[in-house]
Amino acid sequence: MADCNGDCAACASKGSCSTPKEDPVKPTLERIKHVFVVLSGKGGVGKSTVAANLALGLRLRGQAVGLLDVDVHGPSIPKILGLQGQRAMGDGEKLIPLETAEGLKVMSTGLILEKEDEPIVWRGPLKAGVIKQFIGEVRWGDLDYLIVDCPPGTGDEPLSICQLIPSAEAILVTTPQQVATLDVSKSITFCNQLGLRIAGVIENMSGFTCPHCGTFTPIFKTGGGEALAKRYGLPFLGKLPIATEIGESGDEGKPFVAAHPDTPAAKAFMAAVDNLLSIG
Ligand SMILES: Nc1ncnc2c1ncn2[C@@H]1O[C@H](COP(=O)(O)OP(=O)(O)O)[C@@H](O)[C@H]1O
Ligand SMILES: [Mg+2]
Numbered sequence: 001m002a003d004c005n006g007d008c009a010a011c012a013s014k015g016s017c018s019t020p021k022e023d024p025v026k027p028t029l030e031r032i033k034h035v036f037v038v039l040s041g042k043g044g045v046g047k048s049t050v051a052a053n054l055a056l057g058l059r060l061r062g063q064a065v066g067l068l069d070v071d072v073h074g075p076s077i078p079k080i081l082g083l084q085g086q087r088a089m090g091d092g093e094k095l096i097p098l099e100t101a102e103g104l105k106v107m108s109t110g111l112i113l114e115k116e117d118e119p120i121v122w123r124g125p126l127k128a129g130v131i132k133q134f135i136g137e138v139r140w141g142d143l144d145y146l147i148v149d150c151p152p153g154t155g156d157e158p159l160s161i162c163q164l165i166p167s168a169e170a171i172l173v174t175t176p177q178q179v180a181t182l183d184v185s186k187s188i189t190f191c192n193q194l195g196l197r198i199a200g201v202i203e204n205m206s207g208f209t210c211p212h213c214g215t216f217t218p219i220f221k222t223g224g225g226e227a228l229a230k231r232y233g234l235p236f237l238g239k240l241p242i243a244t245e246i247g248e249s250g251d252e253g254k255p256f257v258a259a260h261p262d263t264p265a266a267k268a269f270m271a272a273v274d275n276l277l278s279i280g
Contacts, residue, residue: 024136035168041183043152046204051149057273063144075110082253154190169199176224200235208242238272
């Protein structure tokens with residue numbers, strides 16, 4: 001028996017039918033070539049910043065890209081991309097992602113909540129349901145890449161994503177110092193246990209070059225993420241420096257790689273994007 005897509009005669013007359021409904025996740029995923037989940041062991045290492053700028057960088061390289069923010073406790077993607085205060089609308093059947101000026105499609109819990117600054121209590125099954133809806137019931141269309149920004153740690157969200165999207169791959173973000181790389185080692189073990197392939201490691205906040213005198217200061221040291229990638233035999237996607245424009249862009253809602261393309265930090269982001277493109 002063919003699956004019902006929700007508009008058969010029985011659905012129309014009785015409001016329900018006994019024909020099995022087609023799971024909307026599968027047909028959605030069939031139209032998405034690559035799914036990358038951005039993970040880290042710690043909060044505040046720049047995961048959302050990296051997810052947003054990698055997605056935008058891929059878009060600037062001509063790819064069709066979606067960015068999904070599944071951080072239900074602190075969705076920061078709308079703010080980083082200047083979409084704060086906007087709401088995603090439905091077309092009667094599915095949710096329509098918002099689009100940045102560059103054509104990056106975006107969906108986030110922050111775009112569907114009544115009040116975006118209200119803390120929300122989500123239980124595990126509810127979170128899993130939201131993630132499923134965000135994948136199956138959002139009109140993503142044909143995408144080359146879907147980038148998923150996860151909350152920190154090894155919790156329900158990456159687990160749900162691995163179960164829903166067996167082909168997803170992880171991008172691990174760390175800062176260079178040992179406390180952060182230790183946490184990322186835990187994420188590597190987590191990915192291995194789930195069978196989630198790791199596409200590569202990104203080292204964020206890797207030193208600061210003074211824009212006035214040109215002196216380089218490794219504030220959180222440098223090289224820790226690269227050494228970690230080497231130790232675990234993982235691809236290293238690149239080092240991103242600390243740059244005041246990154247924080248400012250995030251606060252002002254101006255997507256960094258598009259707003260400051262000529263800075264060394266934006267070039268470092270684009271080099272990471274090109275590394276990602278070269279691996280698939
Ligand atoms: N390379 C960087 N240089 C300067 N500021 C950064 C950089 N990466 C991230 N930030 C800032 O650090 C803070 C935390 O980043 P965020 O992406 O929200 O981290 P996470 O998602 O891991 O919690 C934000 O204010 C962001 O603007
Ligand atoms: Mg975040």
